[in-house]
Amino acid sequence: DTAVSQTPKYLVTQMGNDKSIKCEQNLGHDTMYWYKQDSKKFLKIMFSYNNKELIINETVPNRFSPKSPDKAHLNLHINSLELGDSAVYFCASTPGGSYTDTQYFGPGTRLTVL
Amino acid sequence: KQEVTQIPAALSVPEGENLVLNCSFTDSAIYNLQWFRQDPGKGLTSLLLIQSSQREQTSGRLNASLDKSSGRSTLYIAASQPGDSATYLCAAQPGGYQKVTFGTGTKLQVIP
Numbered sequence: 001d002t003a004v005s006q007t008p009k010y011l012v013t014q015m016g017n018d019k020s021i022k023c024e025q026n027l028g029h030d031t032m033y034w035y036k037q038d039s040k041k042f043l044k045i046m047f048s049y050n051n052k053e054l055i056i057n058e059t060v061p062n063r064f065s066p067k068s069p070d071k072a073h074l075n076l077h078i079n080s081l082e083l084g085d086s087a088v089y090f091c092a093s094t095p096g097g098s099y100t101d102t103q104y105f106g107p108g109t110r111l112t113v114l
Numbered sequence: 115k116q117e118v119t120q121i122p123a124a125l126s127v128p129e130g131e132n133l134v135l136n137c138s139f140t141d142s143a144i145y146n147l148q149w150f151r152q153d154p155g156k157g158l159t160s161l162l163l164i165q166s167s168q169r170e171q172t173s174g175r176l177n178a179s180l181d182k183s184s185g186r187s188t189l190y191i192a193a194s195q196p197g198d199s200a201t202y203l204c205a206a207q208p209g210g211y212q213k214v215t216f217g218t219g220t221k222l223q224v225i226p
Contacts, residue, residue, distance in 0.1 A: 004157075041201065041219055043158075043203065043205075045214060056213055058213060103148065103214075105150075105157035105160075108157050110155075
């Protein structure tokens with residue numbers, strides 16, 4: 001009955017590697033998001049997709065590339081990982097097409113770059 | 115640029131006490147404000163969402179208020195329980211597709 005799921009839960013990798021995090025929601029929502037939570041627990045929006053279309057792209061390095069094969073999935077691919085990429089990444093979704101709806105979050109993926 | 119501040123950063127109270135968590139935002143042009151709970155190692159769970167036209171929302175022992183003119187929201191927890199221990203985050207949401215801004219959270223510990 002998981003609403004928003006992410007895989008993997010933990011990801012440990014070396015600097016310079018390329019990795020992907022997957023997100024799926026079974027709520028039938030139109031909009032999905034990726035957030036980054038740093039070591040100080042500050043949450044910041046990275047991307048937002050509405051019906052597979054990119055809506056928001058905050059100032060993140062172009063090493064981060066989101067991909068939405070359908071409106072139920074929003075994957076995050078990261079190239080050439082750096083130490084500063086270590087964080088917890090959260091996927092979220094909302095029923096409608098904007099931030100005005102209640103957001104539903106996934107459990108997070110803790111990425112550690114060595 | 116919207117800035118959201120939560121004070122205190124940490125709070126420890128004995129079980130049964132009523133408490134108030136504070137959230138301040140600099141730009142009053144928000145569409146709604148949402149309160150979340152985050153348990154250690156877990157994602158965020160939405161607690162309450164207050165639309166800009168509302169002044170408060172209630173769910174069980176939780177009551178959230180919103181005063182746009184003063185840029186403040188409070189989350190009131192009645193008769194606190196150890197299970198309420200978590201980090202509480204508020205998020206100010208402008209309308210449309212503009213980005214939401216999260217506060218840095220208040221870490222609450224309720225001592226049995």
